[in-house]
Amino acid sequence: MIYFYYYSIFNFLNVEDEFKEFEKIFKVTFEINEVEILYLETLGCLSSEKGIILGARLQKQIEKGYKIDYEHNTYFKELNKKLEANRINQLFLTPLGWFIAILNLRKYYTYINIKAGFEE
Secondary structure, eight states: OHHHHHTOOOOOSSHHHHHHHHHHHTTOOOOOOHHHHHHHHHHTSEEEOSOOOTTHHHHHHHHHHHOOOGGGOHHHHHHHHHHHHTTGGGEEEOHHHHHHHHHHHHTTOTTOOTTGGGOO
16 A cells, blocks of 8 residues: 555556555555554564655655646545555555565556656
């Protein structure tokens, strides 16, 4: 989920529909608790950063990767609220976390740009 929302770039015709479909396929609940975060940090899959500017991560990815007007898109603003309410915007994948995410996403999205998270 973190990779999909914050790093990946796809060649979707309708980005909003694909994001909604992703939520259905992976049964996204937008919930992660401290124990799960600590466990994933211990495994070396992610790191947590407490001082994150709200809204900046998803908005930057949406506007850069998909050229969508974030400010006038209700779905993406609501998505951002869910991510921020559960502090998912404060979680960053390590290289191991990226690798696991890419392997899982490649099962469903064969056209994923796997270099997207590595590019500036």
